[in-house]
Amino acid sequence: MKFIHNLVVIDLKNDQGDILLANGINGLLDVVHRKERAIIEKWMQEDEILPVGEEEKRLYELLEKRQYLLSREEEDKIKNQIIDQLKESSQQKKPDLAWFVLTYRCNFHCPYCYENTVKSEKTMTMEMIDKVFEITPGLKYIGFFGGEPFLPENRGLVEYIFHKAPKAEYYAITNGFYLDEYMDLLRSVRFSNIQITLDGTEKNHNETRFQVKGQPTYGKILSGIQKCLSAEIPVTIRMNLSSGNFEDLLREKNMIESTEWGKKVEFEIQPLFQCGKDEGNVLYEKLMEQDMKGTSGANRILKKMLPLSDFLYKGTPLRPIIRACDPEGIMRFYDPYGDIYNCILAVGQKTKAVGTYFPEYRLKEKSFLTRDITKIKECRTCKNALFCGGGCPNGLPDDRDVYSPNCINFYNEIQNRIPDIYRMKQKGGKNA
Numbered sequence: 397m398k399f400i401h402n403l404v405v406i407d408l409k410n411d412q413g414d415i416l417l418a419n420g421i422n423g424l425l426d427v428v429h430r431k432e433r434a435i436i437e438k439w440m441q442e443d444e445i446l447p448v449g450e451e452e453k454r455l456y457e458l459l460e461k462r463q464y465l466l467s468r469e470e471e472d473k474i475k476n477q478i479i480d481q482l483k484e485s486s487q488q489k490k491p492d493l494a495w496f497v498l499t500y501r502c503n504f505h506c507p508y509c510y511e512n513t514v515k516s517e518k519t520m521t522m523e524m525i526d527k528v529f530e531i532t533p534g535l536k537y538i539g540f541f542g543g544e545p546f547l548p549e550n551r552g553l554v555e556y557i558f559h560k561a562p563k564a565e566y567y568a569i570t571n572g573f574y575l576d577e578y579m580d581l582l583r584s585v586r587f588s589n590i591q592i593t594l595d596g597t598e599k600n601h602n603e604t605r606f607q608v609k610g611q612p613t614y615g616k617i618l619s620g621i622q623k624c625l626s627a628e629i630p631v632t633i634r635m636n637l638s639s640g641n642f643e644d645l646l647r648e649k650n651m652i653e654s655t656e657w658g659k660k661v662e663f664e665i666q667p668l669f670q671c672g673k674d675e676g677n678v679l680y681e682k683l684m685e686q687d688m689k690g691t692s693g694a695n696r697i698l699k700k701m702l703p704l705s706d707f708l709y710k711g712t713p714l715r716p717i718i719r720a721c722d723p724e725g726i727m728r729f730y731d732p733y734g735d736i737y738n739c740i741l742a743v744g745q746k747t748k749a750v751g752t753y754f755p756e757y758r759l760k761e762k763s764f765l766t767r768d769i770t771k772i773k774e775c776r777t778c779k780n781a782l783f784c785g786g787g788c789p790n791g792l793p794d795d796r797d798v799y800s801p802n803c804i805n806f807y808n809e810i811q812n813r814i815p816d817i818y819r820m821k822q823k824g825g826k827n828a
């Protein structure tokens with residue numbers, strides 16, 4: 397008997413010399429200490445494991461029981477069954493959340509915005525809105541995105557959508573500047589969440605989130621947030637994090653939470669996408685340290701980790717995946733150029749569109765939607781595949797085949813994020 401191929405071994409980089417065994421076909425995880433680690437590393441070099449002595453026999457039996465030791469035939473059979481089940485489940489999912497990207501225009505000029513290079517001349521028409529409802533009949537969940545969806549000139553389009561789906565559950569991602577002007581409309585339907593960005597205290601916020609001509613925005617946004625909450629519209633405050641504003645964001649977050657209205661707010665603190673891997677790892681570690689202190693206001697971004705980190709950090713059941721992001725199957729963004737996207741980070745990048753809806757509805761044969769580990773040659777034999785799902789396709793360069801793997805985030809996870817989580821759990825006296 398040999399170790400299974402789909403075994404991920406993670407060095408936890410602690411003083412005890414621990415490693416983490418992650419079983420890619422049944423989702424079991426085990427921390428192995430220095431003494432057993434030495435035996436396992438020896439066995440990994442052997443073609444056939446032959447335990448010697450009672451101690452090795454006990455370890456062998458435990459590994460066999462938890463399916464770390466299997467014949468290749470049995471392992472392949474189990475893995476193929478998992479993949480078949482996941483593909484069947486994925487095929488049963490239907491898009492149920494339509495995001496209307498009414499325009500790419502925005503009244504802000506944030507220096508870090510990834511949409512700064514996106515063409516912005518067009519605005520959705522009522523005919524385009526009708527087409528979205530035609531191809532997704534009975535829509536129950538609707539979102540607004542941009543650019544800035546709640547520009548004054550978009551009011552008629554928003555009202556038209558509300559009229560077409562008065563009983564839908566609504567969401568919005570907005571800079572929050574025109575919330576007051578839209579409040580009467582927003583109150584007329586059921587909003588489950590509106591996400592609004594504040595980049596820290598007033599001074600810092602106004603340095604990164606200003607109007608096109610440089611005017612400040614903090615006061616008007618804060619007023620809009622309070623009016624939403626008074627209207628019982630749930631609000632998530634997003635904060636864009638960098639090395640230079642961590643303490644400032646915490647001050648603003650604490651200030652908001654100290655108010656009566658602020659107790660109703662949820663926070664999403666996210667390192668800027670422009671942060672490099674090393675800076676991002678440091679920032680995530682800081683966020684986890686704050687979260688483990690038990691501060692109020694759970695950070696939603698810590699609910700969006702990759703599966704292994706998610707399990708170690710929060711105890712979320714570890715399930716195999718065949719694609720990196722589950723919403724790829726249920727979420728669609730419809731933009732003013734007639735293109736369809738399935739990922740918020742892809743919106744506006746035409747090469748990453750999954751199809752068109754206007755003037756005709758057509759999905760690409762090869763896109764983010766059809767991509768999974770069975771379509772990616774390198775993933776078919778990769779031991780990490782059922783943990784990473786092929787990696788985020790949005791991170792692939794435009795000239796790369798969409799059926800290419802993107803391993804960067806997964807390797808960063810096992811080399812940095814997981815050891816960090818384990819050390820913090822040990823330090824905090826919590827079981828990893």
